[in-house]
Amino acid sequence: MGPLPAVVPVEGLPSRVTIYEVGPRDGLQNEKTAIPTATKAELIARLLDAGLSPVEATSFVHPRWVPQLADAADLETLLAERLGDVARDLPVLVPNERGLDRALDLGLAHVAVFGSATETFAQRNLNRSYDEQFAMFEPVVTRAKDAGATVRAYVSMCFGDPWEGRVPIEQVVTAGRRLLDLGADQLSLGDTIGVGTAGHVTALVAAFVEAGVDVDRLALHFHDTYGQALANTLAGLHAGVTTYDASAGGLGGCPYAQSATGNLATEDLLWMLDGLGIEHGVDLAKVVATSVWLSGEIGKESPSAVVRALGAGTAAAGA
Amino acid sequence: MGPLPAVVPVEGLPSRVTIYEVGPRDGLQNEKTAIPTATKAELIARLLDAGLSPVEATSFVHPRWVPQLADAADLETLLAERLGDVARDLPVLVPNERGLDRALDLGLAHVAVFGSATETFAQRNLNRSYDEQFAMFEPVVTRAKDAGATVRAYVSMCFGDPWEGRVPIEQVVTAGRRLLDLGADQLSLGDTIGVGTAGHVTALVAAFVEAGVDVDRLALHFHDTYGQALANTLAGLHAGVTTYDASAGGLGGCPYAQSATGNLATEDLLWMLDGLGIEHGVDLAKVVATSVWLSGEIGKESPSAVVRALGAGTAAAGA
Known part of the structure; x- marks a missing residue:
């Protein structure tokens, strides 16, 4: 591979972080190309082999809403054949009790629910009001925990919302607290439209800590829509957050x-x-080699700067 | 225009910064498309109208080395016609005494020289050794200062070098100090291949300050090759640097x-x-409107995330 960055630590940052890989679920659900189930299984196996953990595998959502992930059950079968018990440790998104039933039937150990910090997005994405979403999640979280599974709760639109504009920090903290009170183990705070900047990250994390939430229960999920994702991650590191969502190849x-x-x-x-x-x-x-391989499979260049800069060399090295 | 970020300041950062716009010179010298001189003048006028200052206009380099900027003299004539005295305030790059002669003949008030922090890049880009470059710059800086012009000194390859790998911080500080000792007013520390990360920025700025250089005399020039430019800028802000080079539309x-x-x-x-x-x-x-317009002129989409996200709306609004 090409060059690597010089290692120059910054005092006060975490010494270790967890990357929560969302590519196979959050990435592929937004790709327009139809991707064979075997390719998805291969992607997940490669990401695990690269050391990524956790890798969110898929979503047990109704195929009407996310046709890209309609093969979730087949994918789980393939993964179980290929990876054995490891397949059970891959988190999956469960939008509701029906999705949870499917996850528990398979004996999966980690599930995630997908909430909204705003009224409009709750209505548009969940077909529930902001308040009603918590009633919907309550039995999902309770039953998952009773079955011994861990629960991650995504909170979307934490910085801005395309319909409501800026989202007040208190509103995000309230949504997060309610999900934790239901029993969620971890919150993933998402900048779904990518408008947030570094100071906003600092203030949001500080507000959660002030509200009594342990910073280790927070993950940050940034989108690069306005180029801010990595600067926001640096702000998150300064604020002590140790889990970051990311997607292979972007x-x-x-x-x-x-x-x-x-x-x-x-x-x-x-x-x-x-x-x-x-x-x-x-x-x-x-x-990088995995992203280069996947780019070939789906016929689309990766938007990742690192993949573009190193990709050709890695593909050659992997050939 | 679309959404804007919520304003959430971070304590300890500068309250104001200067953006040193390098698009017309550093940007266009690397574009493969031949761009009409009138288009360059229009670009500069639009950038000034947007409030950018300074805007580096061109380079008085021999056309053999940078054919894209062979029209430097014609461009200056056009700019003087269009902008009057303002044209004299636009900095230009002068690679050597011959370039300086041309700038001084036109009565330009600001010039820049382009040095290297590494031996290999000095030889490849300047056809001089690392040490010899300072002998070449000495009369350029001295004569410019004697004529009342300010001098910016670019220091390239400050983080990594494609041939030498990691560049020691002391070596960069030495190069910068020598350029300041010659009389340069400002240093622009460049991550020419984009490999640097946030901690490296912090350490480099700290090393200059420790060597007695006022942080106000430093500018930072980042490339987004590995996606690090904005995170590195955030590190620069934390270190107190108040001047950042950037290129409209990337x-x-x-x-x-x-x-x-x-x-x-x-x-x-x-x-x-x-x-x-x-x-x-x-x-x-x-x-953004300027970058959208220029993209149309040169037939190439802007790599800027913000331009991509806001561009369509702005183009419509500007139509």
Whole structure:
């Protein structure tokens, strides 16, 4: 592979972070190309082999809403054949009790629900009011916990909302607190439309801590729509957050913005973490090679700067 | 225009910064498309109208080395006709005494020289050794200062070098100090291949300050080759640096990397600064409209995330 960044740590940052890989679920659900189930299984296996953990595998959502993930059950079968028990440790999104039933039937150990910090997005994405969403999640979280599964709760539109504009920090903290009170183990605070900037990140994390939430229960989920994802991650590191969502190759894109860029690319995040000397346990070259391979499979160039800069060399090295 | 970031300042950052716009020179010298001189003059006029200042206009380099800027003299004539005295305030790059002669003949008030922090790049780009470059710059800086012009000194390859790998911080500080000792007013520290990360920025700025250099004499020049430019800018702000080089629409690209991305896009920088509540005096919508217009002129989509996200709406609004 090409150059690597010089390692120059910054005092006060976490010494180790967890990258929560969302490419196979959040990335692929926003890709327009139909992707064979076997390709998805291969993608997940490669990401695990690169050291990424957790890797969110799919969503047990009704195929009418997300046709890209209609093969969730088949994918789980393939993964169980290929990975054995490891397949049960891959988190899946469960939008409701029906989705949870499917996850529990398969004996999966980790599920995630997808909430909204705003009224409008709750109505548009969940077909529920802001308040009603918590009533919908309550039995999902309770039953998942009773079955011994961990529960991650996504909170979307934490910084801005395409219909409501700026989202008040107190409103996000309230939504997050309610999900934690239901029993969720971790919150993933999402900048779904990518408008947030570094100071907003700092203030949001501080507000959660002030509200009594342990910073270790927070994850940050940034989109690169306005180019801010990595600067916001740096702000998150300064605020002590140790879990970051990212998508291999920058897979996926926010349907509410015209930009080609969506999720923070795992590779760009890895480059920064490597430079800062922050441990993550992931092999950058293997992730780049995976993204180059997937680009070929789906016929679309990766928007990740690192993949573009290193990709050709890695593909050659992998050939 | 579309959404804007919520304003959430961070304590301890500068309240105001200067954006040093390099698009017309550093951006266009790396574009492959031949661009009419009138288009360049229009670009500069639009960038000035958006509030950007300074705007580096061109380079008095021999056309053999940078054919894209062979029209420097014609451009200056056009700019003087169109902008009057303002044209004399636009900095130009002068690679040597011959270039300086041309700038002084036109009565220009600001010139820039382009040095290297590494031996190999000095030889390849300047056809001089690392030590010999200072002998070449000495009469340029001295004569410029004697004529009442200010001198900016670019220091390239401050973080990594494609041939030498990591560049030691002491070596960069030595190069910068020698240029300041010759009489340069400002240093622009460039991550020419874009490999640097946030901690490296912090350490480099700290090393200059420790060597007795006033932080106000430093500018930072980041490339987005590995997606790090804006995170590195955030680190620079934390270190107290108040001048940042950027290129409208992310114009230009580093010839030493395969990535489509080169200079930090002015628009992506403005988005972060707006979110942080840091004053800059620039109208984001006008810069986006300019980049959309230029994309049409040169037939190439802007790599700036902000331009991609807001561009369509702005183009419509500007029509």
